[in-house]
Amino acid sequence: MALANFLGVFLSMELIASGHRFGANGLSMNYYVFNCPLAEPILRNTVTSALQSDPTLAAALVRMHFHDCWIQGCDGSILLESTKDNKAEKDSPGNLSLRGFKLIDDVKEQLENQCPGVVSCADIVAMAAREAVAWSGGPVYDIPTGRKDGRRSKIEDTFNLPFPTFNASELIRVFGQRGFSAQEMVALSGAHTLGVARCSSFKNRLSNPIDPTMDSDFSRTLSKTCSGGDNAEQPFDITRNNFDGFYFQALQRKAGVLFSDQTLYGNPKTKAVVNNYALNQAMFFLDFQQAMVKMSLLDVKEGSKGEVRADCRKIN
Template identity: 70%
Template sequence: MNHLEIEMGKYELFMVILLVSGYGFVDGLRMDYYFMMGCPFAEGIVKNIVNRHLQADPTLAAALVRMHFHDCFVQGCDASVLIDSTKDNTAEKDSPANFSLRGYEVIDQVKEQLEIQCPGVVSCADILAMAARDAVFFAGGPVYDIPKGRKDGTRSRIEDTINLPPPTLNSSELIRLFGQHGFTAQEMVALSGAHTLGVARCSSFKHRLSNFDSTHDVDPTLDAQFAKTLSKRCTNSDKSEQAFDTTKDNFDNDYYYALQRNTGVLFSDQTLYNHPRTRGIVNAYAFNQAMFFLDFQQAMIKMGLLDVKEGSKGEVRANCRIIN
C-alpha cells in the first residue's frame, strides 16, 4: 500500500467518524462525555456487567432493548421508565404496557458500581442506552457507538405511556406515530426489527385468533397453520409466550423472513409486509442483513436522542428507581 492510499484510508476513516459523531457532539451530547467527566471506565463497567447477565440469561438482550425503547418513546430518553411508583404517584413501569418489562436489576447493578467509581456522574438514562447497545452486540447484532451526556428526568406517570404503540396498530398508524417522533417509514421498519429478539405474550396477539373482525374469525393475514400453532400455545394462559422468529436470542434478519411467510406474531409486525409503503423495506431487509444492520444502528442512535434532558433540565439520579 503506497503513501497516497494510506492517507486516503485515513481520510475515509475520518469522514466516517465525522459522520457518526459530528465532531464528537450530537445535540449537545458527546461520544467522549465520560472521559471528559473524569469517569473513563464508565462504558467498560456497563459492558462487563451487562455481558455477565446476558451470559447467564441470553433472553435479557431483548428485555434491555425493549426497555430502552419504552423509555425513549415516553418523555424522551430520560430513564423515566426506571422510576418506582410511590403512594402519591403511579409510575410508567406500572402501566399495563410495561408489565412485561424486565431487566431492572441489571441497570441497578451497573448504577451501584458506577456510583462507587464515579459518584453522581453517570446518568441512568445513559446506562440504559449503553446497556441496550451492548445487548444488541452481544446477541450478534451491529456494533455502534452512542453519544453520552443525557440527564435523568424527574417525571414518571402512568398516563404518559399512552404514547407507546400498541400491538394492534396497522402500518399507516405506525408510520404516523413514529413520524410524530421524527422517524421515516424506513426507520420505523428498521426499529421494528428489534423484534428479532424475544417473545410476545398471548395477551398481545390473541385478538388475531378469534372474532378478529366482522367478516373473519381469524386474522386473514396470518398463515393458517401458524394460527393453529398460536391458538394451541395460548390455550392455557394469556401469559404464555411465542417467539417473534425462529432465532429469538440471535440478532439477525429472520424477523423479516417471518413476515414474508405471514408468521409475524403481532398484528403490528405483520402489517409491515401487507402495506405497500413498507413491504419493499421488509423484502430488502430479508434479502440483505447488512442493510438492516446499518439502518438499525442509525435508527437506534437517532432514537437515543429523543427529547434528551441536558444540563439543568435533568439530574443524575443516585438511585435509578428514585428521583433525587
C-alpha cells in the same frame, strides 16, 4: 457481518460530521472518558455477564430503551418507582412485562462506587441496549452520552406508546410524530428479531374472525401457544436470542406474531423495506443502528433540566 459492524462505527462518525451536533444537546462521544474512564468497561462487563447467564435479557434491555425514549425522551423515567402520590410509567399495562431493572441497578451501584454522581441512569439504559444488540450478534455501533435523568414519570404518558394492534398506516403516523420515516420505523421494528410476545398481545388475531393476514399453519401454532394462558410466550422468530434478519423472513411467510408485525408486509410503503431486509441482513443492520442512534437522542435532558440520580428508582 464484520463489514456491517465496521460501517456502523463509520456511520456513527458520519452522524457527528453531518448535522447531528451532539454538543448542542449536551451529549458527546466518550463523554465519560475523563470524569469516569471505567464507566464503559464496567457497564460492558456487567451486562455481558448478565447476558451470559440469561440470554433473554438482550431483548428486555432493547425494549426497555425503546419504552424509555418514547415517553418523555431518553431520560431514565421508565426506571422510577410509583409513589403514594404518583403512578409511574413502569406500572402502565404496556410496561408491566418489562425486565432488566435489577441489572440496571447493579450497573448503577458499581458506577456510583467508582465515580459517584457522574453516570446517569438514562445513559446506562441506552448503553445497556447497545451492548445487548452487539452481544446477540447484531451491529456494533456507538452512541453519544451525557444524558441527564428526568424527574417526571406518569402512567398517563404511556398511552402514547405504539400498540400491537396498530396497522402500518398508524405506525407510520405515530413514528412520524417522533421524527422517524417509514423505513426507520421498519428498521426499529426489526428489534423484534429478539425476544417473545405474550399471548395476551396477539390472542385477538385468533378469533372473530381469525386474522386473514396470518398463514393458517402459523395461526394454529399461535393457538397452541395461547392454550397455555395469557402469559404464554411465542418467539418472534426462530432465533429468539440472536439478532438477525429472520424476523423479516417470518413476515414474508405470513408468520409475524403481532398484528403490528405482520401489517408491515401488507402496506406498499413498508413491504419493500421488509423484502430488502429479508434479503440483505447487512442493509438491515446499517439502517437499524442509524435509527437506534437517532432514537437515543429523543428529547434528551441536559443541565438543570435533569439530574444524575443516585438511585435509578427514585429522584434525588
